[in-house]
Amino acid sequence: MPGVKSIRALERGLDVLQALQTVPGASLRELHQITGLPKATLLRILKTLTERNLVWQRMADGAYLPSSRMRDRLPAPAENDRLVEIASPVMARLCERVNWPSILGVRIDDQIEVIETNRPRSHVPHLPLGPVGVRVNMLLSAVGRAYFAFCGPEERAEIVARMRLHARPGEEMAADTAWLARMVRETQARGYGMRDARFLGETEAGAGPVIDDGRASIATPIIVGGQVIAAINLTWTRRAATAEHVIETCLGDLREAAAEVALGMA
Amino acid sequence: MPGVKSIRALERGLDVLQALQTVPGASLRELHQITGLPKATLLRILKTLTERNLVWQRMADGAYLPSSRMRDRLPAPAENDRLVEIASPVMARLCERVNWPSILGVRIDDQIEVIETNRPRSHVPHLPLGPVGVRVNMLLSAVGRAYFAFCGPEERAEIVARMRLHARPGEEMAADTAWLARMVRETQARGYGMRDARFLGETEAGAGPVIDDGRASIATPIIVGGQVIAAINLTWTRRAATAEHVIETCLGDLREAAAEVALGMA
DNA sequence: AGTCAACGTTTCATGCCGTGAAACGCTCAG
DNA sequence: CTGAGCGTTTCACGGCATGAAACGTTGACT
Missing domain, CATH: 1.10.10.10 (Winged helix-like DNA-binding domain superfamily/Winged helix DNA-binding domain)
Known part of the structure; x- marks a missing residue:
């Protein structure tokens, strides 16, 4: 415009x-x-x-x-709208710098819901991150792990308990306490979330598992007042860039973006 | 405009x-x-x-x-602003019909504070009702009596107690319980407030008593949800109209105005 | 009562700028 | 590859926003 x-x-x-x-x-x-x-x-x-x-x-x-x-x-005070409004321009600038798309997700029950994406700004065609409203797996995706690993132990327990109730595809590992602990430990040590090898694509409800969609992601949590409120993604195609390269060139920008959003929400 | x-x-x-x-x-x-x-x-x-x-x-x-x-x-939610905003156009129409000015007053402690006036719209020159913010005597003025007589007994007791503390000029009758009871009874029976013969003018703090300013007033309470929140005045000069005449021709309009404001505040 | 200043209101000629039809280009679906 | 749908840009026209100036009214002061 x-x-x-x-x-x-x-x-x-x-x-x-x-x-x-x-x-x-x-x-x-x-x-x-x-x-x-x-x-x-x-x-x-x-x-x-x-x-x-x-x-x-x-x-x-x-x-x-x-x-x-x-x-x-004034319309009803939709809390997430404030988050998206603040994050939106930050994500636009992030995308302009790193040229890979991102998504912004918040926790809904035991899943991550995508509430904003800068994909239309990234000039990478046909990298169809889902539209807003899509639910993403919490244990295997980068955003999910960024959220899961950095929220409090009580919240993690609640999430795991919910998962065990209905056991959606891709949430089988919720039963394996040792696996969960290791995943959390690794993510916390690394400082950002990474996808699991067995990642399930960001699917509409009922869609089947995807073994490999050719993409990779990293994600950082957005922490305000010591509490995680959301997580930001960065997605690329593995045939265009290695994880090492993206992490080296883009992780700093991603972290800055997350910090800026957190500052705006404080 | x-x-x-x-x-x-x-x-x-x-x-x-x-x-x-x-x-x-x-x-x-x-x-x-x-x-x-x-x-x-x-x-x-x-x-x-x-x-x-x-x-x-x-x-x-x-x-x-x-x-x-x-x-x-948005500015701080000043509750009285909403009242004035709703009452203002109603008072404008009232003044257009009856051609005498009015004031709108709310209770502040044991006095009535004027928060709106349609005097500038009445083409009666030199009838200087005070500016907004002026405090009016509660026991002798028409607005004051309209409020005092139609609020609950507990609120009346609180007002009287406050008056007895500092005993401003014109509030001597606060000590006379029998006088108060009769005044309240008469006002309630009449359905509207009238000035006392010994009325003290609407004075700035510290100004002296006024025996006769040549004016007369009637006032009706604004009742919403069974509770008085304000009172509306109607003032005229005694040399231009008798009380009987004004009451006959204008009281209905005054009451309608009060009811309309109450409806808007509900 | 008379005077004056301050403020709100109305008028009117000028040309700026808001307007919208039309053409363009991009993205996505089939 | 094709087409439809949607957002974007262009451009010439004239309606309408503009603001200086004149006017009317109100309130304060002597």
Whole structure:
């Protein structure tokens, strides 16, 4: 969307609205010297904002105030939306630097749900990471392991317990406590998650196992306040790059991205 | 402010913003068929809204979403602002019908604070009801009595107790339990508040008593959920109209106004 | 009562800039 | 490989946003 010019008249209106949330109860004269806009223009803007019930005028002193109805309009506070909004531009920049796509995942029960991906920005064609909403295996994928290894022991126990209930394909190892402990230990020591050799592709519910999709991934957790809230992926095709090369050139960027998102969420 | 035209470009931008809070995650095509605006125009609007951090674009599917940062921008939830915002247009219409000014007051401790006035709309010159923020005597004024007589007995007891602590001028009757009881009984029976003959003007802190300012008032409580939250006044000059005449012609309108505000606050 | 300053409101000529139809190009599905 | 669907860019037109200036009203002060 470069090449698209923004609309000045709209910009000015939003300026005034913002000024009124900063200085509630400003008079026309005050708005004039705050925004620098001519009074005639301000009058038209205020008329428009008032018609839309974003602003109202107190009769007592003629002051303009932001409407309390703005609060009603706001959509339900979907917590993950805030995460995606903050992570989205960071992931865009990450992709621009390393040129491999990423996904952002959060835990849903005992799986990882993909809530954002920068794949459309990566100019690697036909590397179809699933759309948002797809659930990813927690024990074998890079994102899953990054989350699983860095969350607290209680949360890990809860996840394992859930897995044992329905035992989806690819979650057989949930029964092997020794295997789980070793996987966690290795991931923690390494500092990032890696896919298992026996990885199951990121499948829609009910799809069968994939022995080898030709891809490899690493993933780092996003930790805010000592708690893991999500994990970021980096995926590449094994025929185009070795794991060693990607780790050497991209792991730092991936970690920085995770840290930046964590900072924004704090 | 009639004669002021609103700004179409701003209107359209606000339309899009509103559409996005109704349908979070809309694509350009969806916004096109929701708002009816050409896609080129939408692109410019979305660019502007994105620059102002009111909207952001999810990379995964290119959908536009309202920013969660909007919540941060909102000023502190001043409860009385909502009341004034709802009451303001109602009072404007009331004044247009009866042509006498009103005040809107809420209880602050043991006084009534004026939080809105339609006096500037009444074309009665030099009837200087105080500016917003002025405190009015609770026992002798019409607004005060309307509030005092229709709030619960516990609240009345608290108010009286506070008054006895510092005994401001005009609050001497707080000591006379029998007088209070009779005043409350009469006001409740009448259904609206009236000024006392010994009324003290609406004075700034420290100003002296006023024996007769030539005005008279009636006031009705605003009751929502069985609880009084405020009271509305109607003031006139005694040399221009008798109490009987004003009560006959205006009391109904005053009561309707109070009911309308109560409905809006529910 | 009279005067003056401050503020909000209205007017109107100017040309900027918002507008939208149309052409283009990309991505994905079949 | 082909086509459809969607986002993006272009460009010429004229509607409409603009703001300086004149005007009306309000409130303060003497």
